[in-house]
Amino acid sequence: MQDSMVKKLKDQLFVARAYFPSIAKIPAQSKLSGELKQNIQEVERVLSESTTDADLPPEIQKKSRRMEAVIARAKSVSLDCNNVDKKLRQIFDLTEDEANFHMKQSAFLYQLAVQTMPKSLHCLSMRLTVEYFRDHLFDKELSEKYSDPTLQHYVIFSNNVIASSVVINSTVVHARDTVNQVFHVLTDWQNYYAMKHWFLRNTFRDAVVQVLNIEDSDSYGKATLSHLTLPVEFRVSFPSNDSAPAIHNRTQYVSIFSHSHYLLPEIFKNLEKVVVLDDDVVVQQDLSALWSLNMGGKVTGAIEICSVKMDQLQSYLGEHSFQKHSCSWMSGLNVIDLARWRDLDISETYWKLVKEVSMKEGSALLATSLSFQDQIYALDRVWVLSGLGHDYGFDIEGIKKAAVLHYNGNMKPWLDLGIPKYKEYWKKFLNHEDQYLSECNVNR
Template structure:
């Protein structure tokens, strides 16, 4: 210690150099902040420009038409709550995207008579969605549009948003080992449940099982076999990503307790046992975890990963192919083989910046299941 102190005293400090160095650090920080501000403005402008102009006013036009139409009170309440039918849930504010999901699911179903779709949207888009789906038919399937706003409880604390939340897309970066020799950085896009998903047991009190579909997927095969899955004591069936384990994203999870070898999981196609969900108090566990990680970026995603730890039934990977919204390298064979295509990522198929070769996919029956609609 004496030697260290003596050495430090022997080094003369030039205040001018220290001041110069601090000013350089300040300038670099300011330049970086300006760069991120300009990048944010550019990306916002890009998102506005790439959205088809016809979709900007679509919701307003449909809302006006809803109140002009005298036949908008058509309802099928018995089918909507019949637990013996196949119930699909879609959280969405995009009428075109949700239509593609429903249409592709019905198109490839062996029997659409038993299919019931529940589109959960917010008050702003409720009447537009309702008018659209009342005016369009999907074989023998029925579609119910629900406004989620009245279902959002008012007894949660201020960390809980009081509006509809769509699935959270969470990008994680971590270091991996390539050929056990060199370290390299990896980035993985993970789509996880949002706050709104944890209202499912309250919204569908008469149902014991539902299949949740994201609004950025396209179905290529019949999904009816999902209803005969025996998930044992698990709460949810989902695609697991074992290339990303919780231990690899430790920096995102903070001090929460977790099994480092547990695989992460994806939303997109999820089979949910609502009866077991209620029994285990999954929603209560989630909100408790949200409070613990509320100060972290992506708190909903982190809480979801921890909530369903050891409660995931791993679906076969052939069920869902993810990455069509960011990965240019997916093979044609894997696309044709998948039952569901998931366009997770920033390049959604309804945007001009969507990956062109993924915008129109030939389905397993030789039918185009995705078309970017242009409404005049």
């Protein structure tokens, strides 16, 4: 058993504490009481400095045997069992309260780690911003490719320089032809200059990269937001079957479009089709086949998640009319027919719905689901493997076969909390020799 000695010491301490008050009340057992107290203090000191067996001092076996011997002597003394039982229950209640406290503290720290930008990424963003204004690279001429509807346009919403770079690099590396590839990174004011500098000093074969500030009201007219919003993830838990206990619940993270996605038709007025990639994906195969996809008049092609039916999202969707057994769908990899989107005025429908249900929990999921009802073309599931940000159960062969890996969930690959065995598929698209990555200790 892992850390078995630490667990054994904790059990011994638990029992010794239960007997000590009763032994201490017996004058004839003052020597035993003193030994019991000394052993308790020694084990407490050891456990205050050690959380695993590897941390324990070399003489710990002797300490454990001494504690075991003194407990055996305490058990041989004639005592009032009610007193010992009362003390055991008191210690148990205190231990349970302490465990609950630490569980809540752990959950808080986990959420804090998930939601806070790592120090290394903050360092990188600051360095790039400073270098942008120090350099004179930013006066480059705009490319005509940015608005050419005959090319393959990829859109990424991101406030993370490294994440968006990995998406672009992995897409380009696996593309048969990159001369027709145009990437548009939509970010916010805070990260705009860092993004600009990064993509000016890094090239991706023949592909071009445009960085746009979605909060720039002078550039896009009404197509602006007060702040960038990224794809929204909903954590959904439900039993594997009707008789399964709660501990066996399955968990899925359903990722959907954010408010920012509904500005696409306005920002890219000259384009008729784009592929949107979330910044937590890694591309492992050529995506060019997506551009010849016939979606039969549907607005967007997406991966359907049939393990999560619409009726399992009832708490978010309320009483609105949905086909209960239809599958939910995911952002991550989405083919979007902008011309069809404009014809159906999807954005206007969405904003009206958001206004109507703004006070309801899960309003974004409800508004998106209603706006795209009957407008989803189901992509073949071989395109995307989702769940690498929360599910430990994927086998290596399944990962290698997927065209796109989606790290949806809290454990993103750029976080220390990321699932270690999946990180290598993300990290291999970083340039570890880059000066700024080295200086800021990014994913070393």
